[in-house]
Amino acid sequence: MFQKLMVANRGEIACRIIKTAKKLGIKTLAIYSEADRNSSHVSSADEAYCVGPSEASKSYLNIKKILQIAEEMKVDAIHPGYGFLSENDIFAKKVESKGINFIGPGWQAIKTMGNKKNAKKAISKANIPFVPGYKVQANNLSNILENNQTIEYPLLIKAASGGGGKGMRIVLNEKELESGIQSVKREALSSFGNDEIIVEKYLQGGKHIEIQIASDHFGNTIHLMERDCSTQRRYQKVIEECPATSIPKVTKEKMYEAAIAISQAIKYTNLGTIEFIVDTSGKPTDNSFYFLEMNTRLQVEHPVTECVLGIDLVELQLRIAAGEKLPFKQPDINAKGHAIEARIYAEDPRNNFLPSSGNIRKIRFPKDARLDFGVKEGDSIESHYDPMLGKLIVHAKNRQLANEKMSECLKQFKIKGIQTNLDFLYQINHTSIFINDNMQVDSLQSIAEQFRRDQATFKHFVSASLLYLFLENQFAHKMWRIWGEGRSTLRIMYQDRILQIRVINKEDGFIIDWEDNSYFVSSIEIDKNVMKFVLDSDTIKYDFEHENEIVRLFDEGTIFEFKLLEDYVDRNKEEVNEGKVVAPITGTITKILKKNGQIVLSGEPLLIIEAMKMEYELKAPREGRIRNLKIRTKEIINQNELLLEIDREK
Numbered sequence: 001m002f003q004k005l006m007v008a009n010r011g012e013i014a015c016r017i018i019k020t021a022k023k024l025g026i027k028t029l030a031i032y033s034e035a036d037r038n039s040s041h042v043s044s045a046d047e048a049y050c051v052g053p054s055e056a057s058k059s060y061l062n063i064k065k066i067l068q069i070a071e072e073m074k075v076d077a078i079h080p081g082y083g084f085l086s087e088n089d090i091f092a093k094k095v096e097s098k099g100i101n102f103i104g105p106g107w108q109a110i111k112t113m114g115n116k117k118n119a120k121k122a123i124s125k126a127n128i129p130f131v132p133g134y135k136v137q138a139n140n141l142s143n144i145l146e147n148n149q150t151i152e153y154p155l156l157i158k159a160a161s162g163g164g165g166k167g168m169r170i171v172l173n174e175k176e177l178e179s180g181i182q183s184v185k186r187e188a189l190s191s192f193g194n195d196e197i198i199v200e201k202y203l204q205g206g207k208h209i210e211i212q213i214a215s216d217h218f219g220n221t222i223h224l225m226e227r228d229c230s231t232q233r234r235y236q237k238v239i240e241e242c243p244a245t246s247i248p249k250v251t252k253e254k255m256y257e258a259a260i261a262i263s264q265a266i267k268y269t270n271l272g273t274i275e276f277i278v279d280t281s282g283k284p285t286d287n288s289f290y291f292l293e294m295n296t297r298l299q300v301e302h303p304v305t306e307c308v309l310g311i312d313l314v315e316l317q318l319r320i321a322a323g324e325k326l327p328f329k330q331p332d333i334n335a336k337g338h339a340i341e342a343r344i345y346a347e348d349p350r351n352n353f354l355p356s357s358g359n360i361r362k363i364r365f366p367k368d369a370r371l372d373f374g375v376k377e378g379d380s381i382e383s384h385y386d387p388m389l390g391k392l393i394v395h396a397k398n399r400q401l402a403n404e405k406m407s408e409c410l411k412q413f414k415i416k417g418i419q420t421n422l423d424f425l426y427q428i429n430h431t432s433i434f435i436n437d438n439m440q441v442d443s444l445q446s447i448a449e450q451f452r453r454d455q456a457t458f459k460h461f462v463s464a465s466l467l468y469l470f471l472e473n474q475f476a477h478k479m480w481r482i483w484g485e486g487r488s489t490l491r492i493m494y495q496d497r498i499l500q501i502r503v504i505n506k507e508d509g510f511i512i513d514w515e516d517n518s519y520f521v522s523s524i525e526i527d528k529n530v531m532k533f534v535l536d537s538d539t540i541k542y543d544f545e546h547e548n549e550i551v552r553l554f555d556e557g558t559i560f561e562f563k564l565l566e567d568y569v570d571r572n573k574e575e576v577n578e579g580k581v582v583a584p585i586t587g588t589i590t591k592i593l594k595k596n597g598q599i600v601l602s603g604e605p606l607l608i609i610e611a612m613k614m615e616y617e618l619k620a621p622r623e624g625r626i627r628n629l630k631i632r633t634k635e636i637i638n639q640n641e642l643l644l645e646i647d648r649e650k
Contacts, residue, residue: 001024005077009060009079010036015373029047033055035382049073083386086104123291130291131200153202154204155199155200157197160196186590187615207278209244212302212313214320221263222330233445239425245437276291303372338395347420355383458519460555465490489502490502584618587636593605606626630644
């Protein structure tokens with residue numbers, strides 16, 4: 001076994017690898033950027049060395065510097081984790097040339113499977129079904145596809161060297177084709193250093209199923225079952241499960257055989273994942289499926305496999321790389337129970353999932369769950385890296401119990417200081433399509449739209465007001481005597497709205513005045529975390545949480561959060577210049593599409609911002625003429641920073 005392991009990554013996956021290495025008695029060396037100096041993976045390793053500035057291109061992607069540190073510190077193995085250099089064949093080759101063990105497959109396999117075009121050629125003899133595709137002319141954007149092809153829309157444009165859901169766009173018609181291609185090429189170049197693309201027919205719906213395989217250096221290859229990764233947004237996985245309970249056994253068996261055949265066709269070693277799209281529109285007993293890609297690394301979602309099979313996949317990686325045989329055979333692989341993983345992102349689901357940066361003021365982790373995290377209270381979340389904070393994993397006897405456990409854990413989970421997707425995950429968890437295991441790759445879009453539309457009603461505002469009055473004595477005595485005649489006005493913040501709710505105390509209840517409407521409340525019961533009351537003639541009942549000035553209501557899978565204010569600014573009375581265009585996120589300007597003095601229409605694209613490895617298009621809020629445009633490409637801008645102004649034409 002290895003003596004010293006370098007973990008060439010950051011965040012939760014670095015912490016995860018270090019944990020297993022310590023269990024095996026292997027010394028660990030972490031690398032970090034200047035932004036990550038105080039990160040959890042740095043403090044958990046035996047040694048740690050700065051590899052460069054905050055930008056990933058100058059630190060975690062700096063092959064020369066990483067190898068220099070590895071040689072100087074005499075490491076005998078490097079684990080790349082996932083992302084960054086994990087599927088970089090040049091890096092793997094250079095590691096091997098230094099006499100250092102690369103924890104993963106050989107560089108040849110990475111090179112072959114890292115390019116989707118080459119991958120299809122390499123495994124074509126394995127008789128694997130592929131998604132129909134189109135030949136692409138390399139650099140001719142005006143005529144990107146071969147003239148003799150009849151194109152069927154919608155299309156899926158993908159980075160040939162892409163992975164992890166990045167570098168992908170759906171194109172619905174010819175009008176969107178060129179802009180879609182340009183966007184994918186930019187994102188691909190930024191994330192993978194290669195702007196080559198492929199174009200395929202977009203298969204609407206279906207299940208995204210991946211097969212985990214393991215191969216040693218003695219010709220032994222087995223599968224470690226499957227994972228259902230259909231709950232995804234913009235091809236970025238959000239929730240993963242093991243096993244895939246909705247897929248027929250006969251279909252699974254065929255995918256197992258295909259995955260092993262692919263692995264053997266390229267003489268693969270170590271762990272890898274074969275991804276398929278499954279067409280569920282056919283016979284319920286057997287579904288057709290198509291090869292998507294192979295990930296030649298450890299997957300983000302590997303914990304669900306570990307929970308169900310009781311196998312430490314990082315340990316298995318290390319043992320295979322050290323020259324050991326697989327410790328089990330195919331008949332030994334049997335599932336026990338069901339596992340679900342939810343990815344926790346620093347993003348705002350109600351604001352088009354824009355990434356969120358800032359300082360984490362408080363974290364309250366749930367109980368009775370596995371938590372793979374690389375952040376802690378006080379950490380600063382930077383715009384330089386992927387927005388995933390960590391993963392919440394639950395395991396139970398069956399899928400229903402696992403889903404119930406996930407629901408309870410999401411209710412307990414609190415992260416303050418930045419926006420997260422915790423409430424969105426809770427809503428997914430409670431939708432009938434998820435509960436019934438009917439999620440497909442495009443299902444999350446409608447759930448996300450519903451989440452953004454879900455707004456608190458007067459019932460929620462009334463409930464929050466009552467909870468403040470009955471649970472917070474510190475507020476009650478400041479405003480009125482609850483059990484005597486009195487009245488007061490509560491100021492409550494909900495999202496970006498500030499509401500004024502007038503409460504009048506009567507002998508038999510309360511009168512609630514809000515937005516020119518009056519409601520009578522009576523028969524109020526509050527028991528632990530459940531409240532019940534009669535609103536006019538309707539009985540209302542909600543689960544709730546209460547912490548100081550914060551109230552959270554749970555209503556049929558949706559969480560509504562309110563904050564009681566004592567002093568506030570009435571934003572509606574502020575003078576607002578709607579022509580001011582400010583940065584919605586912290587990021588880097590990658591392209592400026594308009595100039596000073598140019599007339600634009602409402603909704604026209606103005607510029608493109610890159611943040612946390614994703615592109616965001618900023619559009620004109622109104623028609624008018626651009627002025628005060630002072631930003632430049634490659635400039636780093638901060639959230640709420642003024643970028644330009646648009647004056648109305650007189």
